Amino acid sequence: MSFDGFFTHAMVHELNQLLATGRIAKIHQPYPAEVILIIRANRHNYSVLLSANPTYPRIQITEIPFKNPKVPTKFAMTLRKYIEGAIINSIEQVDNDRIVRFNISTRDELGDEQNLILISEIMSRHSNITLVNTSTNKIIDAVKHVGSDQNRYRLLLPGATFIMPPKQDKLNPFIANQAYAQLAQKIDDQDELTKQLQQTYQGMGTDSARELAYQLLHTENVANQYQAFLRSFDQPTPTLAVSAMQKMSFTAFKPADISATTEYKNFATLSALLDAYYADKSQQDRTKQLAGGLIRIIHNELKKNKTKVKKLQATLQDTHQADEFRIRGEILTTYLREIKPGMNEITLANFYDENKPIKINLSDQLTPSQNAQCYFTKYQKLKNAVSHVKEQLAITTTEINYLENIQAQIEIGNPADTEEIKLELQQQGYIHSHSKNKKKKETVSKPEEFTAVDGTKILVGKNNLQNDRLTFKIANKNDIWLHVKDIPGSHVVIRSASPSDETLLEAAKLAAYFSKGRNSANVPVDYVPIKKVKKPNGSKPGFVIFEGQSTLYVTPDVKI
Incomplete structure (x- = not known):
C-alpha cells in the first residue's frame, strides 16, 4: 500500500490521540528532507518524523535512532526559532488528501500569542514541509524551496503567500454521498470497480480501492459495508504483508482477500508498522543521499582503474611477441652479409623452422647490424615490461577490489557509517581533507553489537575502519572471526573461543547479511580463530589474510 489518503486519515487519528496538546521540546533535521520533532505529551517523549523524501515520504512516530549533523541546517534553525517550545493544538488532514497540518500556538518575541501551521505534504517528488504564519498566510520557510521557474502556480x-495544491475533482469519501452504491450496482468486476473507485474518490490508493471493491462485491448491504470500511481507519489494524518472493507491503487493515502464499504480521500502531517496513529501505536511501559525493568518486576511480587494466592486459598480450623479435634479430645477425644497403625487407631461411622461410622488415636508413640490434632492443624492452606490467596489474586489481569493497559498504551501510567511510577515503588520498586542524585525532565508532540466543555477544564492523579496529584491537586472539567467502563484507566476531553451533550459525547469517551477498539465498561464510587472521604490512584498511578456515553455507538474516 502506498501512503494514500486513507492511510493518512488513520495516521492523523493515531497522532492526534498521542500528541494533541503536547509541547515541541526539540527539533532536528538529521537528513536533507526529513525533520524530527521531539514532542513531550502525556509524560512521554515522542520522535515524530516528517519526511519529504521523494522516495519514502511519510509522517509517523519513529523509534529508529538518528544522528544529527554537526551543524544544523538553516531550516532546522528556523523551526527552532519559531516553534521550539510551542504547543500542538491539533493535527488535521486536509479533506482526504495526503496533506497534514500541525496547528501550533506559541508566543513571539514580544510575548504575544502567535498561531502557526506546519504543513507536511506527502506527494512523492512534490513532497514538502512548510511553516506558515496563519495571520498573514505567508510562508516562513520550507524544507524545499520551489521558485517560479519550477512552478508558476505555487511558490x-x-x-x-501560501497556496494549497490544486484540488482534484473527486469526492471526499468521508462526506456522505451515494456514489459507492451506484458504482457497486453498475459494476460486478473487481478490477473495473477498483479503477472506478480510484477515479471517483479522493486519496484512494490501489490497495485501498481493491480492498473496498472486494468488500462491496461480497456483501448484500453495500451501504453498511462502505461505512464499515471507512470506520476501520479510525480503529486500524496495522498489517505488514510479506509475499513468497519477500516483497513487502503495508496496509491499515488486514485484507479480506488474503493469499495463502503471503505472510501477514500485525503491529500495535501504524508508526511501528512503518518502522518495520522502512527500516532497511529508508536507511539505504538516506545513506545514498549522504554518500552521493563518495559514490561519484568511487565510480570515477573504478572506471579509471578498469580502463588501466584493459591497457595493461593489451600490453601483456604484446609481450607474447617478444620471442618473435629475438628470432628475427638472431637470423639477421647470422645472415648479415646477405643484407644489401637500401633494402626494406628480406626473406631468409629460418633455422628454428626449416620449412618456413621468414620475411623480416628492415629500415633502409640503418645498417644490417643496426637492423638486427633494433629487433634485440624491442625484444629486451618487451621482456622487461612483462614483470612491470604484471606488477601493475596486481596493484590495479587490488585497487579495484578495495573500491568495490567500499562501494558494497555504502550499499549495505547506514547514514552513520558514511562519515567514517569518508574519513577512510581521505586517509587513503582519494578525497582532499579541508580540515584546518590536521592533527586532530578522528575517533572510530564502535562496531554494531548483537546478542545470540544463548547470550553470546556478536560484533559486526560496518566499514573498514571499524573492521580493522574490531579484528585487531577489540577481539581476543581466541575469539571466532567470520567473513563471507571471496566477496566484500563486514568482519564479524563471536566473543567466545568455543561458541555453540547455533551461535556460529547466527553469526554466519549476520556476516552474510552485512555483505554484498545480502540478497542471495546460499552464501558461503568462512570462520577461523582471530589468531589466524593477519594484516599484511602496507595493505589497505579492512584487508586481511587467513588460513585454516572452515566454511558454512547460510541464508542472510539480521534477525537473530
Whole structure:
C-alpha cells in the first residue's frame, strides 16, 4: 500500500490521540528532507518524523535512532526559532488528501500569542514541509524551496503567500454521498470497480480501492459495508504483508482477500508498522543521499582503474611477441652479409623452422647490424615490461577490489557509517581533507553489537575502519572471526573461543547479511580463530589474510 489518503486519515487519528496538546521540546533535521520533532505529551517523549523524501515520504512516530549533523541546517534553525517550545493544538488532514497540518500556538518575541501551521505534504517528488504564519498566510520557510521557474502556480519560498495544491475533482469519501452504491450496482468486476473507485474518490490508493471493491462485491448491504470500511481507519489494524518472493507491503487493515502464499504480521500502531517496513529501505536511501559525493568518486576511480587494466592486459598480450623479435634479430645477425644497403625487407631461411622461410622488415636508413640490434632492443624492452606490467596489474586489481569493497559498504551501510567511510577515503588520498586542524585525532565508532540466543555477544564492523579496529584491537586472539567467502563484507566476531553451533550459525547469517551477498539465498561464510587472521604490512584498511578456515553455507538474516 502506498501512503494514500486513507492511510493518512488513520495516521492523523493515531497522532492526534498521542500528541494533541503536547509541547515541541526539540527539533532536528538529521537528513536533507526529513525533520524530527521531539514532542513531550502525556509524560512521554515522542520522535515524530516528517519526511519529504521523494522516495519514502511519510509522517509517523519513529523509534529508529538518528544522528544529527554537526551543524544544523538553516531550516532546522528556523523551526527552532519559531516553534521550539510551542504547543500542538491539533493535527488535521486536509479533506482526504495526503496533506497534514500541525496547528501550533506559541508566543513571539514580544510575548504575544502567535498561531502557526506546519504543513507536511506527502506527494512523492512534490513532497514538502512548510511553516506558515496563519495571520498573514505567508510562508516562513520550507524544507524545499520551489521558485517560479519550477512552478508558476505555487511558490514555496520564504515570504510568499501560501497556496494549497490544486484540488482534484473527486469526492471526499468521508462526506456522505451515494456514489459507492451506484458504482457497486453498475459494476460486478473487481478490477473495473477498483479503477472506478480510484477515479471517483479522493486519496484512494490501489490497495485501498481493491480492498473496498472486494468488500462491496461480497456483501448484500453495500451501504453498511462502505461505512464499515471507512470506520476501520479510525480503529486500524496495522498489517505488514510479506509475499513468497519477500516483497513487502503495508496496509491499515488486514485484507479480506488474503493469499495463502503471503505472510501477514500485525503491529500495535501504524508508526511501528512503518518502522518495520522502512527500516532497511529508508536507511539505504538516506545513506545514498549522504554518500552521493563518495559514490561519484568511487565510480570515477573504478572506471579509471578498469580502463588501466584493459591497457595493461593489451600490453601483456604484446609481450607474447617478444620471442618473435629475438628470432628475427638472431637470423639477421647470422645472415648479415646477405643484407644489401637500401633494402626494406628480406626473406631468409629460418633455422628454428626449416620449412618456413621468414620475411623480416628492415629500415633502409640503418645498417644490417643496426637492423638486427633494433629487433634485440624491442625484444629486451618487451621482456622487461612483462614483470612491470604484471606488477601493475596486481596493484590495479587490488585497487579495484578495495573500491568495490567500499562501494558494497555504502550499499549495505547506514547514514552513520558514511562519515567514517569518508574519513577512510581521505586517509587513503582519494578525497582532499579541508580540515584546518590536521592533527586532530578522528575517533572510530564502535562496531554494531548483537546478542545470540544463548547470550553470546556478536560484533559486526560496518566499514573498514571499524573492521580493522574490531579484528585487531577489540577481539581476543581466541575469539571466532567470520567473513563471507571471496566477496566484500563486514568482519564479524563471536566473543567466545568455543561458541555453540547455533551461535556460529547466527553469526554466519549476520556476516552474510552485512555483505554484498545480502540478497542471495546460499552464501558461503568462512570462520577461523582471530589468531589466524593477519594484516599484511602496507595493505589497505579492512584487508586481511587467513588460513585454516572452515566454511558454512547460510541464508542472510539480521534477525537473530
